[in-house]
Amino acid sequence: xxxxxxxxxxxxxxxxxxxxxxxxxxxxxxxxxxxxxxxxxxxxxxxxxxxxxxxxxxxxxxxxxxxxxxxxxxxxxxxxxxxxxxxxxxxxxxxxxxxxxxxxxxxxxxxxxxxxxxxxxxxxxxxxxxxxxxxxxxxxxxxxxxxxxxxxxxxxxxxxxxxxxxxxxxxxxxxxxxxxxxxxxxxxxxxxxxxxxxxxxxxxxxxxxxxxxxxxxxxxxxxxxxxxxxxxxxxxxxxxxx
Amino acid sequence: xxxxxxxxxxxxxxxxxxxxxxxxxxxxxxxxxxxxxxxxxxxxxxxxxxxxxxxxxxxxxxxxxxxxxxxxxxxxxxxxxxxxxxxxxxxxxxxxxxxxxxxxxxxxxxxxxxxxxxxxxxxxxxxxxxxxxxxxxxxxxxxxxxxxxxxxxxxxxxxxxxxxxxxxxxxxxxxxxxxxxxxxxxxxxxxxxxxxxxxxxxxxxxxxxxxxxxxxxxxxxxxxxxxxxxxxxxxxxxxxxx
Numbered sequence: 001x002x003x004x005x006x007x008x009x010x011x012x013x014x015x016x017x018x019x020x021x022x023x024x025x026x027x028x029x030x031x032x033x034x035x036x037x038x039x040x041x042x043x044x045x046x047x048x049x050x051x052x053x054x055x056x057x058x059x060x061x062x063x064x065x066x067x068x069x070x071x072x073x074x075x076x077x078x079x080x081x082x083x084x085x086x087x088x089x090x091x092x093x094x095x096x097x098x099x100x101x102x103x104x105x106x107x108x109x110x111x112x113x114x115x116x117x118x119x120x121x122x123x124x125x126x127x128x129x130x131x132x133x134x135x136x137x138x139x140x141x142x143x144x145x146x147x148x149x150x151x152x153x154x155x156x157x158x159x160x161x162x163x164x165x166x167x168x169x170x171x172x173x174x175x176x177x178x179x180x181x182x183x184x185x186x187x188x189x190x191x192x193x194x195x196x197x198x199x200x201x202x203x204x205x206x207x208x209x210x211x212x213x214x215x216x217x218x219x220x221x222x223x224x225x226x227x228x229x230x231x232x233x234x235x236x237x238x239x240x241x242x
Numbered sequence: 243x244x245x246x247x248x249x250x251x252x253x254x255x256x257x258x259x260x261x262x263x264x265x266x267x268x269x270x271x272x273x274x275x276x277x278x279x280x281x282x283x284x285x286x287x288x289x290x291x292x293x294x295x296x297x298x299x300x301x302x303x304x305x306x307x308x309x310x311x312x313x314x315x316x317x318x319x320x321x322x323x324x325x326x327x328x329x330x331x332x333x334x335x336x337x338x339x340x341x342x343x344x345x346x347x348x349x350x351x352x353x354x355x356x357x358x359x360x361x362x363x364x365x366x367x368x369x370x371x372x373x374x375x376x377x378x379x380x381x382x383x384x385x386x387x388x389x390x391x392x393x394x395x396x397x398x399x400x401x402x403x404x405x406x407x408x409x410x411x412x413x414x415x416x417x418x419x420x421x422x423x424x425x426x427x428x429x430x431x432x433x434x435x436x437x438x439x440x441x442x443x444x445x446x447x448x449x450x451x452x453x454x455x456x457x458x459x460x461x462x463x464x465x466x467x468x469x470x471x472x473x474x475x476x477x478x479x480x481x482x483x484x
Contacts, residue, residue, distance in 0.1 A: 087430060153394050156423040159427050173475070184401055218480075226402065230476075231470075231474075236467065237462070238415060
Protein backbone atom coordinates (compact mmCIF):
# COMPACT_ATOMS: atom_id res chain seq x y z
CA UNK A 1 0.00 0.00 0.00
CA UNK A 2 1.00 3.64 -0.06
CA UNK A 3 0.16 6.87 1.63
CA UNK A 4 0.68 10.25 -0.08
CA UNK A 5 -0.52 13.74 0.84
CA UNK A 6 -0.38 16.99 -1.12
CA UNK A 7 -1.37 20.33 0.43
CA UNK A 8 -1.85 23.61 -1.44
CA UNK A 9 -1.33 26.57 0.90
CA UNK A 10 -1.42 30.32 0.50
CA UNK A 11 2.38 30.32 0.75
CA UNK A 12 3.20 27.18 -1.24
CA UNK A 13 3.06 23.40 -1.21
CA UNK A 14 3.78 20.56 1.19
CA UNK A 15 3.98 17.09 -0.39
CA UNK A 16 4.82 13.79 1.24
CA UNK A 17 4.87 10.11 0.31
CA UNK A 18 5.92 6.91 2.05
CA UNK A 19 8.25 4.41 0.37
CA UNK A 20 6.76 1.01 1.16
CA UNK A 21 5.36 -1.21 -1.55
CA UNK A 22 3.97 -4.66 -1.13
CA UNK A 23 2.61 -7.40 -3.35
CA UNK A 24 1.32 -9.77 -0.71
CA UNK A 25 2.85 -9.96 2.76
CA UNK A 26 5.97 -11.76 1.55
CA UNK A 27 7.03 -9.19 -1.01
CA UNK A 28 7.63 -5.92 0.78
CA UNK A 29 10.09 -3.44 -0.66
CA UNK A 30 11.14 0.20 -0.61
CA UNK A 31 10.49 2.37 -3.67
CA UNK A 32 10.36 6.15 -3.82
CA UNK A 33 6.93 7.43 -4.91
CA UNK A 34 7.99 11.07 -5.26
CA UNK A 35 9.44 12.41 -8.51
CA UNK A 36 10.38 16.01 -9.23
CA UNK A 37 10.68 17.86 -12.53
CA UNK A 38 12.46 21.16 -12.40
CA UNK A 39 13.98 23.91 -14.53
CA UNK A 40 15.31 26.15 -11.78
CA UNK A 41 13.89 29.67 -12.00
CA UNK A 42 11.26 28.57 -14.53
CA UNK A 43 9.26 25.58 -13.26
CA UNK A 44 9.09 23.17 -10.35
CA UNK A 45 6.79 20.15 -10.37
CA UNK A 46 6.36 17.20 -8.04
CA UNK A 47 4.48 13.99 -8.65
CA UNK A 48 3.41 11.46 -6.00
CA UNK A 49 2.10 8.10 -7.16
CA UNK A 50 0.03 5.30 -5.64
CA UNK A 51 -1.26 2.08 -7.16
CA UNK A 52 0.24 -0.76 -9.15
CA UNK A 53 4.03 -0.11 -9.14
CA UNK A 54 4.53 -1.40 -12.69
CA UNK A 55 1.86 1.04 -13.89
CA UNK A 56 3.25 4.03 -11.97
CA UNK A 57 6.80 3.33 -13.17
CA UNK A 58 5.63 2.95 -16.79
CA UNK A 59 3.81 6.30 -16.60
CA UNK A 60 6.94 8.01 -15.25
CA UNK A 61 8.99 6.34 -17.98
CA UNK A 62 6.71 7.84 -20.65
CA UNK A 63 6.96 11.32 -19.12
CA UNK A 64 10.76 11.13 -18.88
CA UNK A 65 11.04 9.72 -22.42
CA UNK A 66 9.02 12.65 -23.82
CA UNK A 67 11.41 15.04 -22.07
CA UNK A 68 14.50 13.16 -23.31
CA UNK A 69 13.12 13.14 -26.88
CA UNK A 70 12.29 16.84 -26.57
CA UNK A 71 8.71 16.18 -27.75
CA UNK A 72 6.60 19.19 -28.77
CA UNK A 73 4.65 18.82 -25.55
CA UNK A 74 6.54 17.60 -22.50
CA UNK A 75 6.60 18.51 -18.81
CA UNK A 76 9.57 20.84 -19.27
CA UNK A 77 8.07 22.93 -22.07
CA UNK A 78 4.31 23.20 -21.50
CA UNK A 79 3.33 26.71 -20.47
CA UNK A 80 0.91 26.00 -17.63
CA UNK A 81 0.19 23.42 -14.93
CA UNK A 82 -3.18 22.41 -16.42
CA UNK A 83 -1.42 21.29 -19.61
CA UNK A 84 1.22 19.55 -17.51
CA UNK A 85 -1.48 17.64 -15.60
CA UNK A 86 -3.04 16.71 -18.96
CA UNK A 87 0.30 15.27 -20.10
CA UNK A 88 0.38 13.09 -16.97
CA UNK A 89 -3.21 12.01 -17.66
CA UNK A 90 -2.30 11.21 -21.27
CA UNK A 91 0.69 9.13 -20.14
CA UNK A 92 -1.68 7.17 -17.87
CA UNK A 93 -4.01 6.58 -20.84
CA UNK A 94 -1.09 5.41 -22.98
CA UNK A 95 -0.06 2.86 -20.35
CA UNK A 96 -3.70 1.83 -19.93
CA UNK A 97 -3.88 1.10 -23.66
CA UNK A 98 -0.68 -0.97 -23.48
CA UNK A 99 -1.26 -2.87 -20.22
CA UNK A 100 -4.86 -2.85 -18.99
CA UNK A 101 -6.10 -5.81 -21.02
CA UNK A 102 -3.07 -7.91 -20.12
CA UNK A 103 -3.58 -7.07 -16.44
CA UNK A 104 -7.22 -8.13 -16.78
CA UNK A 105 -6.09 -11.58 -17.99
CA UNK A 106 -4.41 -11.92 -14.58
CA UNK A 107 -7.37 -10.48 -12.60
CA UNK A 108 -5.35 -7.37 -11.78
CA UNK A 109 -6.89 -3.92 -11.91
CA UNK A 110 -5.23 -1.10 -13.77
CA UNK A 111 -4.73 1.04 -10.72
CA UNK A 112 -2.91 4.36 -10.38
CA UNK A 113 -3.58 7.64 -8.58
CA UNK A 114 -1.35 10.66 -8.81
CA UNK A 115 -0.91 13.88 -6.87
CA UNK A 116 0.71 16.35 -9.22
CA UNK A 117 1.62 19.87 -8.17
CA UNK A 118 3.93 22.75 -8.83
CA UNK A 119 4.36 26.11 -10.43
CA UNK A 120 5.33 27.36 -13.88
CA UNK A 121 6.53 30.99 -14.04
CA UNK A 122 3.63 33.36 -14.66
CA UNK A 123 1.05 31.09 -13.03
CA UNK A 124 0.12 30.47 -9.39
CA UNK A 125 1.08 27.19 -7.71
CA UNK A 126 -1.48 24.45 -8.43
CA UNK A 127 -2.26 20.95 -7.11
CA UNK A 128 -4.08 18.19 -9.02
CA UNK A 129 -5.42 14.75 -8.14
CA UNK A 130 -5.18 12.61 -11.29
CA UNK A 131 -7.20 9.40 -11.60
CA UNK A 132 -6.63 6.05 -13.35
CA UNK A 133 -8.84 7.33 -16.19
CA UNK A 134 -6.38 10.17 -16.82
CA UNK A 135 -8.87 12.85 -15.78
CA UNK A 136 -8.27 15.03 -12.75
CA UNK A 137 -9.52 17.54 -10.21
CA UNK A 138 -7.74 20.61 -8.85
CA UNK A 139 -7.39 21.65 -5.20
CA UNK A 140 -9.03 24.91 -4.13
CA UNK A 141 -8.82 27.23 -1.13
CA UNK A 142 -11.84 25.41 0.34
CA UNK A 143 -10.39 21.93 -0.29
CA UNK A 144 -6.67 22.54 -0.08
CA UNK A 145 -5.42 18.99 0.36
CA UNK A 146 -5.62 15.63 -1.42
CA UNK A 147 -4.60 12.19 -0.18
CA UNK A 148 -4.08 8.97 -2.15
CA UNK A 149 -3.47 5.38 -1.05
CA UNK A 150 -4.16 4.42 2.56
CA UNK A 151 -5.84 7.74 3.36
CA UNK A 152 -8.24 7.26 6.25
CA UNK A 153 -6.08 6.79 9.35
CA UNK A 154 -4.26 10.05 8.71
CA UNK A 155 -7.25 12.15 7.68
CA UNK A 156 -8.65 13.24 11.08
CA UNK A 157 -5.57 15.28 12.00
CA UNK A 158 -5.51 16.95 8.56
CA UNK A 159 -9.22 17.78 8.94
CA UNK A 160 -8.56 19.38 12.32
CA UNK A 161 -5.48 21.43 11.43
CA UNK A 162 -5.11 22.12 7.72
CA UNK A 163 -6.62 25.13 5.99
CA UNK A 164 -5.41 27.25 3.10
CA UNK A 165 -3.96 29.94 5.41
CA UNK A 166 -1.88 27.40 7.37
CA UNK A 167 1.90 28.07 7.30
CA UNK A 168 4.32 25.72 5.52
CA UNK A 169 5.99 24.71 8.81
CA UNK A 170 2.70 23.87 10.49
CA UNK A 171 1.52 21.94 7.45
CA UNK A 172 4.75 19.91 7.40
CA UNK A 173 4.39 19.16 11.12
CA UNK A 174 0.77 18.10 10.57
CA UNK A 175 1.75 15.86 7.65
CA UNK A 176 4.34 14.07 9.80
CA UNK A 177 1.68 13.45 12.48
CA UNK A 178 -0.71 12.20 9.79
CA UNK A 179 2.00 9.72 8.64
CA UNK A 180 2.72 8.70 12.23
CA UNK A 181 -0.97 7.84 12.80
CA UNK A 182 -1.11 5.90 9.53
CA UNK A 183 2.11 3.98 10.19
CA UNK A 184 0.92 3.03 13.71
CA UNK A 185 -2.42 1.67 12.46
CA UNK A 186 -1.37 0.03 9.18
CA UNK A 187 1.73 -2.08 8.59
CA UNK A 188 1.52 -1.53 4.81
CA UNK A 189 2.71 2.10 5.19
CA UNK A 190 6.13 2.81 6.66
CA UNK A 191 9.13 5.09 6.90
CA UNK A 192 11.17 6.38 5.19
CA UNK A 193 8.82 9.20 4.13
CA UNK A 194 9.84 11.69 1.45
CA UNK A 195 8.77 15.26 2.21
CA UNK A 196 9.01 18.28 -0.04
CA UNK A 197 8.23 21.92 0.68
CA UNK A 198 7.81 24.50 -2.08
CA UNK A 199 7.49 28.24 -1.44
CA UNK A 200 5.46 30.19 -4.02
CA UNK A 201 7.38 31.92 -6.78
CA UNK A 202 10.73 30.44 -5.75
CA UNK A 203 10.61 28.14 -8.81
CA UNK A 204 12.97 25.75 -7.10
CA UNK A 205 12.40 23.30 -4.27
CA UNK A 206 12.73 24.84 -0.80
CA UNK A 207 13.18 21.63 1.14
CA UNK A 208 13.36 18.02 0.03
CA UNK A 209 14.12 15.49 2.70
CA UNK A 210 13.92 11.76 3.29
CA UNK A 211 12.58 11.14 6.80
CA UNK A 212 14.28 7.92 7.92
CA UNK A 213 13.40 5.75 10.93
CA UNK A 214 15.97 7.58 13.07
CA UNK A 215 15.13 11.10 11.87
CA UNK A 216 15.52 13.27 15.01
CA UNK A 217 12.72 15.70 14.06
CA UNK A 218 10.23 12.96 13.20
CA UNK A 219 11.06 11.13 16.45
CA UNK A 220 10.58 14.36 18.39
CA UNK A 221 7.20 15.04 16.71
CA UNK A 222 6.12 11.44 17.37
CA UNK A 223 7.12 11.66 21.02
CA UNK A 224 5.61 15.12 21.69
CA UNK A 225 2.40 14.16 19.92
CA UNK A 226 2.01 10.81 21.66
CA UNK A 227 2.71 12.27 25.11
CA UNK A 228 0.57 15.34 24.43
CA UNK A 229 -2.41 13.22 23.33
CA UNK A 230 -2.18 11.03 26.40
CA UNK A 231 -2.03 14.15 28.60
CA UNK A 232 -5.05 15.77 26.89
CA UNK A 233 -6.91 12.47 27.13
CA UNK A 234 -6.16 12.15 30.86
CA UNK A 235 -7.29 15.74 31.51
CA UNK A 236 -10.74 15.29 29.95
CA UNK A 237 -13.20 14.69 32.80
CA UNK A 238 -14.65 11.19 32.92
CA UNK A 239 -18.32 10.54 32.09
CA UNK A 240 -20.77 11.18 34.94
CA UNK A 241 -22.48 7.80 34.61
CA UNK A 242 -20.67 6.10 37.50
CA UNK B 243 -22.28 3.26 6.37
CA UNK B 244 -21.86 2.40 10.02
CA UNK B 245 -19.26 2.54 12.73
CA UNK B 246 -19.28 0.15 15.71
CA UNK B 247 -16.66 -0.59 18.37
CA UNK B 248 -16.55 -3.28 21.03
CA UNK B 249 -13.87 -3.37 23.73
CA UNK B 250 -13.18 -6.21 26.14
CA UNK B 251 -11.52 -4.94 29.32
CA UNK B 252 -10.31 -6.52 32.51
CA UNK B 253 -13.29 -4.95 34.26
CA UNK B 254 -15.97 -5.39 31.61
CA UNK B 255 -17.18 -4.21 28.22
CA UNK B 256 -17.64 -0.94 26.36
CA UNK B 257 -19.74 -1.17 23.19
CA UNK B 258 -20.84 1.65 20.87
CA UNK B 259 -22.59 2.02 17.52
CA UNK B 260 -23.75 4.94 15.43
CA UNK B 261 -27.29 5.09 14.05
CA UNK B 262 -26.88 6.34 10.48
CA UNK B 263 -27.80 4.18 7.51
CA UNK B 264 -27.67 5.18 3.90
CA UNK B 265 -28.51 3.62 0.58
CA UNK B 266 -27.08 6.23 -1.73
CA UNK B 267 -26.82 9.86 -0.71
CA UNK B 268 -30.56 10.50 -1.06
CA UNK B 269 -31.68 7.80 1.33
CA UNK B 270 -30.21 8.54 4.73
CA UNK B 271 -32.04 7.35 7.84
CA UNK B 272 -31.58 6.61 11.53
CA UNK B 273 -31.70 2.99 12.70
CA UNK B 274 -30.34 1.61 15.95
CA UNK B 275 -27.59 -0.97 15.39
CA UNK B 276 -27.34 -2.07 19.03
CA UNK B 277 -29.56 -4.84 20.40
CA UNK B 278 -29.41 -6.29 23.91
CA UNK B 279 -30.52 -9.68 25.20
CA UNK B 280 -30.78 -9.98 28.94
CA UNK B 281 -32.02 -12.19 31.75
CA UNK B 282 -31.07 -10.02 34.72
CA UNK B 283 -28.78 -11.84 37.12
CA UNK B 284 -28.17 -14.66 34.64
CA UNK B 285 -26.97 -13.30 31.28
CA UNK B 286 -26.36 -10.04 29.46
CA UNK B 287 -25.55 -9.90 25.77
CA UNK B 288 -25.16 -7.06 23.30
CA UNK B 289 -25.01 -7.23 19.54
CA UNK B 290 -23.80 -4.48 17.18
CA UNK B 291 -24.44 -4.87 13.46
CA UNK B 292 -23.01 -3.39 10.28
CA UNK B 293 -23.78 -4.16 6.64
CA UNK B 294 -26.90 -4.47 4.55
CA UNK B 295 -29.77 -3.32 6.82
CA UNK B 296 -32.26 -5.85 5.43
CA UNK B 297 -29.77 -8.63 6.21
CA UNK B 298 -29.00 -7.42 9.74
CA UNK B 299 -32.69 -6.98 10.55
CA UNK B 300 -33.51 -10.46 9.19
CA UNK B 301 -30.76 -12.00 11.35
CA UNK B 302 -32.13 -10.26 14.45
CA UNK B 303 -35.64 -11.38 13.53
CA UNK B 304 -34.48 -15.03 13.46
CA UNK B 305 -32.77 -14.70 16.84
CA UNK B 306 -35.85 -13.07 18.42
CA UNK B 307 -38.18 -15.63 16.83
CA UNK B 308 -36.15 -18.52 18.30
CA UNK B 309 -36.47 -16.90 21.73
CA UNK B 310 -40.23 -16.30 21.30
CA UNK B 311 -40.73 -19.92 20.17
CA UNK B 312 -38.62 -21.13 23.10
CA UNK B 313 -36.46 -23.21 20.72
CA UNK B 314 -34.17 -25.82 22.30
CA UNK B 315 -31.21 -23.55 21.52
CA UNK B 316 -31.78 -19.83 21.71
CA UNK B 317 -29.82 -16.85 23.07
CA UNK B 318 -31.65 -16.94 26.39
CA UNK B 319 -30.98 -20.61 27.18
CA UNK B 320 -27.54 -21.52 25.80
CA UNK B 321 -25.05 -22.10 28.60
CA UNK B 322 -22.02 -20.23 27.27
CA UNK B 323 -21.09 -17.29 25.03
CA UNK B 324 -19.37 -19.46 22.42
CA UNK B 325 -22.65 -21.29 21.77
CA UNK B 326 -24.46 -17.94 21.76
CA UNK B 327 -22.05 -16.62 19.10
CA UNK B 328 -22.61 -19.82 17.11
CA UNK B 329 -26.38 -19.18 17.19
CA UNK B 330 -25.77 -15.71 15.74
CA UNK B 331 -23.54 -17.25 13.06
CA UNK B 332 -26.20 -19.84 12.25
CA UNK B 333 -28.85 -17.11 11.96
CA UNK B 334 -26.56 -15.34 9.48
CA UNK B 335 -26.20 -18.59 7.48
CA UNK B 336 -30.00 -19.06 7.46
CA UNK B 337 -30.53 -15.58 6.06
CA UNK B 338 -27.69 -16.17 3.56
CA UNK B 339 -29.52 -19.27 2.31
CA UNK B 340 -32.77 -17.30 1.97
CA UNK B 341 -31.47 -14.03 0.49
CA UNK B 342 -27.95 -14.25 -0.96
CA UNK B 343 -28.89 -15.51 -4.42
CA UNK B 344 -31.71 -12.97 -4.77
CA UNK B 345 -29.31 -10.20 -3.75
CA UNK B 346 -26.85 -11.42 -6.39
CA UNK B 347 -29.52 -10.99 -9.07
CA UNK B 348 -29.45 -7.31 -8.13
CA UNK B 349 -25.64 -7.06 -7.93
CA UNK B 350 -25.84 -6.64 -4.17
CA UNK B 351 -23.42 -8.40 -1.84
CA UNK B 352 -24.66 -10.36 1.13
CA UNK B 353 -22.93 -8.17 3.66
CA UNK B 354 -23.10 -8.29 7.46
CA UNK B 355 -20.59 -7.99 10.30
CA UNK B 356 -21.48 -8.38 13.94
CA UNK B 357 -19.83 -7.56 17.23
CA UNK B 358 -21.37 -9.83 19.84
CA UNK B 359 -20.39 -9.71 23.50
CA UNK B 360 -21.59 -10.37 26.99
CA UNK B 361 -21.50 -12.72 29.92
CA UNK B 362 -23.44 -15.80 30.98
CA UNK B 363 -23.26 -16.67 34.69
CA UNK B 364 -20.32 -19.01 35.39
CA UNK B 365 -18.26 -17.77 32.43
CA UNK B 366 -16.04 -14.71 31.98
CA UNK B 367 -17.19 -11.84 29.77
CA UNK B 368 -16.39 -12.50 26.09
CA UNK B 369 -16.37 -10.50 22.84
CA UNK B 370 -16.71 -11.94 19.31
CA UNK B 371 -16.40 -10.54 15.80
CA UNK B 372 -18.79 -12.53 13.57
CA UNK B 373 -18.39 -12.50 9.80
CA UNK B 374 -20.82 -12.77 6.86
CA UNK B 375 -19.87 -16.47 6.59
CA UNK B 376 -21.18 -17.04 10.12
CA UNK B 377 -17.73 -17.87 11.52
CA UNK B 378 -16.10 -15.68 14.12
CA UNK B 379 -13.03 -14.69 16.12
CA UNK B 380 -12.80 -13.85 19.80
CA UNK B 381 -11.04 -10.87 21.41
CA UNK B 382 -8.07 -11.54 23.66
CA UNK B 383 -6.05 -9.57 26.20
CA UNK B 384 -3.56 -8.79 23.43
CA UNK B 385 -6.24 -7.69 20.94
CA UNK B 386 -8.99 -6.40 23.20
CA UNK B 387 -11.06 -4.42 20.71
CA UNK B 388 -12.87 -4.96 17.41
CA UNK B 389 -14.33 -2.43 15.02
CA UNK B 390 -16.77 -2.95 12.15
CA UNK B 391 -18.04 -0.64 9.40
CA UNK B 392 -16.14 2.60 8.75
CA UNK B 393 -13.24 1.67 11.02
CA UNK B 394 -10.13 3.50 9.89
CA UNK B 395 -10.65 7.14 10.91
CA UNK B 396 -11.31 6.18 14.52
CA UNK B 397 -8.58 3.53 14.85
CA UNK B 398 -5.50 5.68 15.64
CA UNK B 399 -6.89 6.93 18.98
CA UNK B 400 -7.92 3.39 20.00
CA UNK B 401 -4.43 2.14 19.09
CA UNK B 402 -2.87 4.85 21.27
CA UNK B 403 -5.08 4.49 24.35
CA UNK B 404 -6.83 1.14 24.62
CA UNK B 405 -5.33 -1.87 26.34
CA UNK B 406 -6.92 -4.66 28.37
CA UNK B 407 -6.10 -2.98 31.71
CA UNK B 408 -7.80 0.29 30.69
CA UNK B 409 -10.68 1.35 32.96
CA UNK B 410 -14.30 1.41 31.76
CA UNK B 411 -14.51 5.22 32.09
CA UNK B 412 -11.34 5.78 30.07
CA UNK B 413 -12.46 3.31 27.41
CA UNK B 414 -15.83 5.07 27.10
CA UNK B 415 -14.09 8.45 26.79
CA UNK B 416 -11.76 7.01 24.14
CA UNK B 417 -14.67 5.51 22.20
CA UNK B 418 -16.43 8.90 22.11
CA UNK B 419 -13.24 10.50 20.72
CA UNK B 420 -12.98 7.70 18.16
CA UNK B 421 -16.55 8.44 17.04
CA UNK B 422 -15.86 12.18 16.98
CA UNK B 423 -12.89 11.65 14.63
CA UNK B 424 -14.94 9.34 12.39
CA UNK B 425 -17.94 11.68 12.26
CA UNK B 426 -15.71 14.66 11.38
CA UNK B 427 -14.03 12.82 8.50
CA UNK B 428 -16.95 10.82 7.07
CA UNK B 429 -20.50 12.07 6.52
CA UNK B 430 -21.86 8.49 6.39
CA UNK B 431 -21.37 8.09 10.17
CA UNK B 432 -23.26 10.39 12.56
CA UNK B 433 -24.81 10.93 15.96
CA UNK B 434 -26.81 9.74 17.78
CA UNK B 435 -24.38 7.08 19.05
CA UNK B 436 -25.60 4.28 21.33
CA UNK B 437 -23.12 3.41 24.08
CA UNK B 438 -23.28 0.57 26.56
CA UNK B 439 -21.05 -0.26 29.51
CA UNK B 440 -21.07 -3.64 31.21
CA UNK B 441 -19.21 -4.39 34.45
CA UNK B 442 -18.04 -8.01 34.88
CA UNK B 443 -20.31 -10.32 36.91
CA UNK B 444 -23.07 -7.72 37.26
CA UNK B 445 -25.17 -9.72 34.75
CA UNK B 446 -27.17 -6.62 33.95
CA UNK B 447 -26.24 -3.55 31.93
CA UNK B 448 -24.40 -0.89 33.89
CA UNK B 449 -25.00 2.01 31.57
CA UNK B 450 -26.90 2.25 28.32
CA UNK B 451 -27.19 5.68 26.79
CA UNK B 452 -28.05 7.31 23.48
CA UNK B 453 -25.57 10.12 22.83
CA UNK B 454 -27.57 12.74 20.91
CA UNK B 455 -26.23 15.77 19.03
CA UNK B 456 -26.71 17.97 22.10
CA UNK B 457 -25.35 15.50 24.66
CA UNK B 458 -23.47 17.67 27.19
CA UNK B 459 -20.78 15.08 27.93
CA UNK B 460 -20.08 14.32 24.28
CA UNK B 461 -19.93 18.05 23.48
CA UNK B 462 -17.51 18.56 26.38
CA UNK B 463 -15.28 15.67 25.21
CA UNK B 464 -15.37 17.02 21.65
CA UNK B 465 -14.42 20.51 22.81
CA UNK B 466 -11.68 19.46 25.26
CA UNK B 467 -10.19 17.06 22.72
CA UNK B 468 -10.26 19.54 19.82
CA UNK B 469 -8.76 22.36 21.91
CA UNK B 470 -6.24 20.01 23.53
CA UNK B 471 -5.03 18.67 20.17
CA UNK B 472 -4.60 22.16 18.77
CA UNK B 473 -2.62 23.16 21.90
CA UNK B 474 -0.36 20.07 21.71
CA UNK B 475 0.11 20.68 17.99
CA UNK B 476 1.07 24.33 18.57
CA UNK B 477 3.56 23.37 21.29
CA UNK B 478 5.50 20.92 19.11
CA UNK B 479 8.60 22.76 17.84
CA UNK B 480 8.62 23.48 14.10
CA UNK B 481 11.01 21.68 11.76
CA UNK B 482 14.52 23.13 11.59
CA UNK B 483 14.57 23.35 7.81
CA UNK B 484 13.79 27.06 7.55
